[in-house]
Amino acid sequence: xxxxxxxxxxxxxxxxxxxxxxxxxxxxxxxxxxxxxxxxxxxxxxxxxxxxxxxxxxxxxxxxxxxxxxxxxxxxxxxxxxxxxxxxxxxxxxxxxxxxxxxxxxxxxxxxxxxxxxxxxxxxxxxxxxxxxxxxxxxxxxxxxxxxxxxxxxxxxxxxxxxxxxxxxxxxxxxxxxxxxxxxxxxxxxxxxxxxxxxxxxxxxxxxxxxxxxxxxxxxxxxxxxxxxxxxxxxxxxxxxxxxxxxxxxxxxxxxxxxxxxxxxxx
Amino acid sequence: xxxxxxxxxxxxxxxxxxxxxxxxxxxxxxxxxxxxxxxxxxxxxxxxxxxxxxxxxxxxxxxxxxxxxxxxxxxxxxxxxxxxxxxxxxxxxxxxxxxxxxxxxxxxxxxxxxxxxxxxxxxxxxxxxxxxxxxxxxxxxxxxxxxxxxxxxxxxxxxxxxxxxxxxxxxxxxxxxxxxxxxxxxxxxxxxxxxxxxxxxxxxxxxxxxxxxxxxxxxxxxxxxxxxxxxxxxxxxxxxxxxxxxxxxxxxxxxxxxxxxxxxxxxxxxxxxxxxxxxxxxxxxxxxxxxxxxxxxxxxx
Amino acid sequence: xxxxxxxxxxxxxxxxxxxxxxxxxxxxxxxxxxxxxxxxxxxxxxxxxxxxxxxxxxxxxxxxxxxxxxxxxxxxxxxxxxxxxxxxxxxxxxxxxxxxxxxxxxxxxxxxxxxxxxxxxxxxxxxxxxxxxxxxxxxxxxxxxxxxxxxxxxxxxxxxxxxxxxxxxxxxxxxxxxxxxxxxxxxxxxxxxxxxxxxxxxxxxxxxxxxxxxxxxxxxxxxxxxxxxxxxxxxxxxxxxxxxxxxxxxxxxxxxxxxxxxxxxxxxxxxxxxxxxxxxxx
Numbered sequence: 039x040x041x042x043x044x045x046x047x048x049x050x051x052x053x054x055x056x057x058x059x060x061x062x063x064x065x066x067x068x069x070x071x072x073x074x075x076x077x078x079x080x081x082x083x084x085x086x087x088x089x090x091x092x093x094x095x096x097x098x099x100x101x102x103x104x105x106x107x108x109x110x111x112x113x114x115x116x117x118x119x120x121x122x123x124x125x126x127x128x129x130x131x132x133x134x135x136x137x138x139x140x141x142x143x144x145x146x147x148x149x150x151x152x153x154x155x156x157x158x159x160x161x162x163x164x165x166x167x168x169x170x171x172x173x174x175x176x177x178x179x180x181x182x183x184x185x186x187x188x189x190x191x192x193x194x195x196x197x198x199x200x201x202x203x204x205x206x207x208x209x210x211x212x213x214x215x216x217x218x219x220x221x222x223x224x225x226x227x228x229x230x231x232x233x234x235x236x237x238x239x240x241x242x243x244x245x246x247x248x249x250x251x252x253x254x255x256x257x258x259x260x261x262x263x264x265x266x267x268x269x270x271x272x273x274x275x276x277x278x279x280x281x282x283x284x285x286x287x288x289x290x291x292x293x294x295x296x297x298x299x300x301x302x303x304x305x
Numbered sequence: 306x307x308x309x310x311x312x313x314x315x316x317x318x319x320x321x322x323x324x325x326x327x328x329x330x331x332x333x334x335x336x337x338x339x340x341x342x343x344x345x346x347x348x349x350x351x352x353x354x355x356x357x358x359x360x361x362x363x364x365x366x367x368x369x370x371x372x373x374x375x376x377x378x379x380x381x382x383x384x385x386x387x388x389x390x391x392x393x394x395x396x397x398x399x400x401x402x403x404x405x406x407x408x409x410x411x412x413x414x415x416x417x418x419x420x421x422x423x424x425x426x427x428x429x430x431x432x433x434x435x436x437x438x439x440x441x442x443x444x445x446x447x448x449x450x451x452x453x454x455x456x457x458x459x460x461x462x463x464x465x466x467x468x469x470x471x472x473x474x475x476x477x478x479x480x481x482x483x484x485x486x487x488x489x490x491x492x493x494x495x496x497x498x499x500x501x502x503x504x505x506x507x508x509x510x511x512x513x514x515x516x517x518x519x520x521x522x523x524x525x526x527x528x529x530x531x532x533x534x535x536x537x538x539x540x541x542x543x544x545x546x547x548x549x550x551x552x553x554x555x556x557x558x559x560x561x562x563x564x565x566x567x568x569x570x571x572x573x574x575x576x577x578x579x580x581x582x583x584x585x586x587x588x589x590x591x592x593x594x595x596x597x598x599x600x601x602x603x604x605x606x
Numbered sequence: 607x608x609x610x611x612x613x614x615x616x617x618x619x620x621x622x623x624x625x626x627x628x629x630x631x632x633x634x635x636x637x638x639x640x641x642x643x644x645x646x647x648x649x650x651x652x653x654x655x656x657x658x659x660x661x662x663x664x665x666x667x668x669x670x671x672x673x674x675x676x677x678x679x680x681x682x683x684x685x686x687x688x689x690x691x692x693x694x695x696x697x698x699x700x701x702x703x704x705x706x707x708x709x710x711x712x713x714x715x716x717x718x719x720x721x722x723x724x725x726x727x728x729x730x731x732x733x734x735x736x737x738x739x740x741x742x743x744x745x746x747x748x749x750x751x752x753x754x755x756x757x758x759x760x761x762x763x764x765x766x767x768x769x770x771x772x773x774x775x776x777x778x779x780x781x782x783x784x785x786x787x788x789x790x791x792x793x794x795x796x797x798x799x800x801x802x803x804x805x806x807x808x809x810x811x812x813x814x815x816x817x818x819x820x821x822x823x824x825x826x827x828x829x830x831x832x833x834x835x836x837x838x839x840x841x842x843x844x845x846x847x848x849x850x851x852x853x854x855x856x857x858x859x860x861x862x863x864x865x866x867x868x869x870x871x872x873x874x875x876x877x878x879x880x881x882x883x884x885x886x887x888x
């Protein structure tokens with residue numbers, strides 16, 4: 039049952055974004071994330087505009103994007119609270135030792151915005167790109183590093199195999215947990231330390247199993263003539279088309295505007 | 306197609322460190338085998354008989370400690386021809402999950418051709434073919450996690466077929482499957498052999514799976530102790546049981562009834578055969594009535 | 607009545623298009639000392655059912671009773687229940703984790719609150735009962751052969767001295783010799799200790815020769831619940847459920863159809879032989 043979950047939460051749909059080359063999306067996401075740390079104040083309007091248009095283009099229902107936010111809700115809350123109450127400056131309101139400053143409000147709002155946009159931006163990418171396309175993109179973009187002997191292909195292969203096996207290992211962890219519970223193991227009660235120790239009967243067998251699988255897989259790969267990246271062809275090679283070029287232009291233009299606005303207007 | 310000459314294989318394990326006496330297990334102790342192109346061979350044996358170890362010699366995953374293995378005329382010790390050997394003799398393993406590398410069925414089938422450096426267009430052609438002959442076209446875009454054990458093994462078989470091998474070796478492919486999966490895999494394999502001329506070597510400890518083979522080799526303690534057609538091999542009921550195998554009920558029944566004096570052939574492979582033979586014999590015994598059943602089986606040797 | 611399932615239904619993904627009813631209205635009574643075989647195709651619900659018996663899964667509706675008490679009742683400790691209803695999962699050797707065999711087998715007893723001494727005694731007794739030789743007690747479980755590992759894993763559950771022993775496909779992945787050994791072991795536990803046994807399998811042959819009662823599951827429901835011979839008489843329906851009766855059953859029915867006065871209930875080679883030979887007696 040757990041195996042039905044596809045990691046990275048890919049949402050299949052037929053949108054402009056889905057059809058873009060994954061490399062464009064990866065570069066765009068990175069540039070977007072960087073831009074979030076470059077802008078200040080009104081510059082965020084530009085980021086917001088970009089983000090909204092991208093979300094609309096993706097044809098993914100907004101509730102899927104919001105899922106990622108749920109995970110970091112606590113983090114956002116803590117950030118807001120800390121910034122609100124601990125920043126010094128012009129006091130707007132106070133109650134005993136608690137005080138809220140103008141700078142505090144400003145910081146809280148923009149920190150929160152930054153985090154939210156960060157998550158939404160990354161989500162758009164993972165929702166419109168399959169994990170394997172992402173590893174292909176990473177392999178391709180990092181390929182210049184081959185010149186300095188970085189094992190780019192091997193790393194990409196490891197990532198895609200890991201992605202393939204994560205649901206399997208999750209299911210196995212569940213089985214192991216049940217087997218240990220059948221022997222009276224208790225994973226619920228006790229303090230933090232005890233609960234961590236209680237994980238040993240799950241983690242050890244899981245590791246052993248992972249090693250066994252890795253061993254079997256290596257044999258199977260050798261039997262199918264795998265011998266590293268040299269001489270390998272691709273069944274689904276990444277190829278840019280005109281749409282991708284246009285997308286690159288838009289993304290770089292966006293980034294250019296952000297830099298210009300920051301430099302010229304200080305936003 | 307595959308020929309072994311006096312092959313020995315020893316597993317060497319150092320208990321504590323490399324300087325102490327190693328523990329040596331003689332897994333294969335002198336095997337001579339000759340598999341011809343287009344044959345369906347079964348290697349039968351209990352755990353520890355050396356059958357899996359021997360199987361790994363057929364595609365050079367292991368190289369013999371002594372003796373030689375030739376695959377399509379190539380010596381498996383020849384490192385230059387390693388990839389040619391492995392393309393020529395593909396292998397399917399026991400654990401369905403642990404041989405699937407990609408997250409999409411068609412991509413996994415394409416893994417082999419990608420490794421061989423086949424051009425993209427040709428890869429797609431081969432993948433389409435392989436999926437068709439294993440009946441998996443409808444599932445080509447699925448994640449392997451949504452497939453049953455039998456289907457996963459068929460993906461593994463398709464992955465090998467996409468490499469266009471001469472021969473496919475299956476090492477206990479049904480050991481982890483349920484009866485439905487087992488039938489699926491055996492039918493796929495039989496189909497490949499009969500309709501596509503692929504040489505098949507099936508390693509197993511289930512006798513019922515070997516009924517359709519051209520030749521069976523029984524292994525025990527690293528040696529081949531019995532070989533012949535299924536009828537010939539199945540008649541040695543006591544030896545098979547002693548070698549740790551489960552003789553199918555009908556074979557055992559026929560053997561025992563014959564011992565009690567009934568005039569039926571010594572080897573019976575299927576329930577239908579047994580019923581026909583018994584009916585014919587009983588009718589004859591009852592006197593007068595001519596047997597009216599067509600009994601289809603090869604003449605006894 | 608040792609274990610009872612009252613109208614147990616189990617569903618998941620309720621309310622979504624992927625809603626599944628894994629078990630539907632199961633009513634089962636299990637008495638002390640029975641040896642039950644539970645058979646069904648993959649997905650028939652047998653694994654789900656056994657996990658209800660030791661409280662690992664909670665029914666969506668219906669009750670599970672152990673010795674008359676509702677195991678999901680107020681204050682009931684399911685952890686305690688699991689010391690009485692032992693469950694050995696498929697490929698149990700995958701749960702081994704300790705640095706040596708005897709410590710791993712002590713895991714269950716230790717969870718029961720026994721002292722280190724008592725745990726060790728129980729572990730040694732369980733290992734003996736499971737047929738594991740003494741020379742492996744100090745070894746790491748990862749050094750053992752597949753068959754030995756499985757015995758150690760079974761010992762891990764036996765060490766709790768449960769009243770009921772449930773085994774999910776204990777012969778999976780074993781060769782014929784290994785299968786016979788495990789099935790003999792289970793027979794012994796049943797005969798010598800009076801343990802209530804529930805054996806889950808897809809192989810008719812495994813259960814036919816050993817179980818006294820056969821429950822056949824099909825698509826989440828119990829299709830048959832009777833002695834093996836009675837169940838085999840329905841061999842045609844079993845086939846529709848992707849299960850097959852022993853080969854001998856087919857032979858006997860086919861011979862009877864041709865006019866031979868055989869006993870169609872014969873399901874082992876010995877019984878079939880006797881029955882067929884009788885036909886030749888003048």
